[in-house]
Amino acid sequence: MLPYLKKTEEQISAYLAGVNVDMVKSSLRKERRDFQDLLNLISPAAKQTVEQMRPIAAAYRKMHFGKTVRLYTPLYISNKCINSCAYCDFNVKSRTPRKTLTLDEIIEEAKAIKALGIDSLLLVAGEDPKSMPVEFLEQVVKEMKKYFSYLSIEIFPLDTAGYKRLFDAGVDGLTLYQETYNQKLYKELHPSGPKSDYMSRIDAISRGGKAGIRTLGIGFLLGLYDWRMESASLAAHAIWLRKHFWKSKIQFSFPRLTPISTGFQAIAPVSEENLEQMMLAFRIVFPEMDMTISTRESADFRNKIVMTCAGNISAASKVTPGGYANTEEEDVGQFMLTDIRSVEEIKNDLKGKGLETVSKYWDRCI
Numbered sequence: 001m002l003p004y005l006k007k008t009e010e011q012i013s014a015y016l017a018g019v020n021v022d023m024v025k026s027s028l029r030k031e032r033r034d035f036q037d038l039l040n041l042i043s044p045a046a047k048q049t050v051e052q053m054r055p056i057a058a059a060y061r062k063m064h065f066g067k068t069v070r071l072y073t074p075l076y077i078s079n080k081c082i083n084s085c086a087y088c089d090f091n092v093k094s095r096t097p098r099k100t101l102t103l104d105e106i107i108e109e110a111k112a113i114k115a116l117g118i119d120s121l122l123l124v125a126g127e128d129p130k131s132m133p134v135e136f137l138e139q140v141v142k143e144m145k146k147y148f149s150y151l152s153i154e155i156f157p158l159d160t161a162g163y164k165r166l167f168d169a170g171v172d173g174l175t176l177y178q179e180t181y182n183q184k185l186y187k188e189l190h191p192s193g194p195k196s197d198y199m200s201r202i203d204a205i206s207r208g209g210k211a212g213i214r215t216l217g218i219g220f221l222l223g224l225y226d227w228r229m230e231s232a233s234l235a236a237h238a239i240w241l242r243k244h245f246w247k248s249k250i251q252f253s254f255p256r257l258t259p260i261s262t263g264f265q266a267i268a269p270v271s272e273e274n275l276e277q278m279m280l281a282f283r284i285v286f287p288e289m290d291m292t293i294s295t296r297e298s299a300d301f302r303n304k305i306v307m308t309c310a311g312n313i314s315a316a317s318k319v320t321p322g323g324y325a326n327t328e329e330e331d332v333g334q335f336m337l338t339d340i341r342s343v344e345e346i347k348n349d350l351k352g353k354g355l356e357t358v359s360k361y362w363d364r365c366i
């Protein structure tokens with residue numbers, strides 16, 4: 001469990017097993033909810049109340065985010081990595097061809113993404129500080145800000161000074177998944193490399209908060225461990241971050257494991273039904289917090305979940321460095337994508353549901 005959460009897994013497990021439908025309904029009737037309500041809504045008993053959870057979540061989603069959906073696209077700038085994450089095709093032992101884009105190549109990618117009608121970018125890189133020093137990242141961020149109004153990063157952890165440099169250069173958001181909050185499993189899945197240090201990873205998002213980064217994105221990789229236990233830790237993590245970095249916005253992501261070339265299989269598979277229950281629970285308990293759903297999920301699921309929960313979705317994703325400018329290249333990246341619709345197709349689908357896609361939704365000068 002998350003170390004900040006002063007409860008054992010046995011205590012959480014026993015509590016979840018004891019939740020009944022009346023307790024779930026009582027949580028749903030409240031105006032303000034807390035950690036215990038989150039446990040009630042993710043409990044096995046709450047499976048029977050998903051129908052009732054949907055309109056409540058949808059009302060909160062509308063109250064805080066209106067009819068808008070924000071689109072972003074990830075730009076992979078390097079797939080070199082010195083870590084050994086068992087579930088990732090970029091891990092140091094994988095035979096995936098490696099590439100770190102030059103600044104010029106990154107600019108070409110940016111232009112290709114911009115031409116798709118995207119104004120929000122997520123920069124992604126594996127952990128290889130030698131080929132990706134902070135100075136280089138700072139340069140990249142400054143260049144990307146010429147093309148995109150909103151810029152977030154999903155890269156290896158930095159110290160507070162490093163995050164501050166990137167924040168000053170124009171970074172608005174930081175995403176850093178804990179992958180699993182279970183410390184024993186974390187050690188098994190991350191046997192070597194800097195990422196094997198669980199506490200350093202937990203601490204990294206706080207360093208981003210200290211640096212003033214406006215959006216702090218957290219999550220776990222769905223499929224590694226029991227999703228209810230992970231959800232309890234994720235909720236506690238969000239509560240802790242909200243208390244300590246109240247000037248920043250918390251953003252939840254729910255990345256579900258998809259196949260990778262090594263054949264790594266989900267240890268604790270999460271079904272679409274589980275995923276929906278989890279997202280509804282988080283939307284209802286944390287109504288003001290942001291929520292993302294990526295192209296790991298199907299078009300049908302994403303079309304459904306934007307109505308009740310998610311306000312931020314990725315579009316036209318490529319998971320290979322250089323994949324946008326060089327469309328001839330096969331997209332053999334970090335994981336398999338499920339929703340391969342174009343930006344236009346996504347916009348049309350959302351329009352058909354009465355939703356409006358927005359590209360620019362944040363300006364630092366305001």
Ligand code: SF4
Nearest residue numbers: 081085088090091126
């Ligand atoms: S998940 Fe990230 S840190 Fe781990 S191997 Fe993949 S790119 Fe490297």
